[in-house]
Amino acid sequence: MIRTIGTIALLATVGFGCFWGCFISIFYTASIEEQMVERDGTKMLAEVSSFLDVDVYYYDYKNWFVRSDKYRIHEWYGDGGYNPLKHELMPEPITVTYFDENGNRIGGAGQ
Known part of the structure; x- marks a missing residue:
């Protein structure tokens, strides 16, 4: 159970970081x-x-x-x-x- 929660938290953190990284990269390049x-x-x-x-x-x-x-x-x-x-x-x-x-x-x- 704890392993599942940790995996979900890790995946959510990585996904959130990738989303914002792409978002900022797109606007920086366009500027x-x-x-x-x-x-x-x-x-x-x-x-x-x-x-x-x-x-x-x-x-x-x-x-x-x-x-x-x-x-x-x-x-x-x-x-x-x-x-x-x-x-x-x-x-x-x-x-x-x-x-x-x-x-x-x-x-x-x-x-």
Whole structure:
């Protein structure tokens, strides 16, 4: 009897975890957008993640199919739910961090 209750509790916990994991994964993936931008006179690929917080990652643009594997600039805009690059009057980021080709932080500014 105790073994049956334990098995049911374990299966319920695993099922609940899988459900929420899939649910969050679907919404997180749907909240990522990529678009071409020109930043500091350079053509870059911007990846906007707006699930819980709004983060914009700028990658070096290589061609249609290839981008660099490390982001060069990271901007954080605070609470999520929007794409700052699609606003007519783009809001100012709360923090901006710059990285070199190897992914090492080289500078940044924030409030």
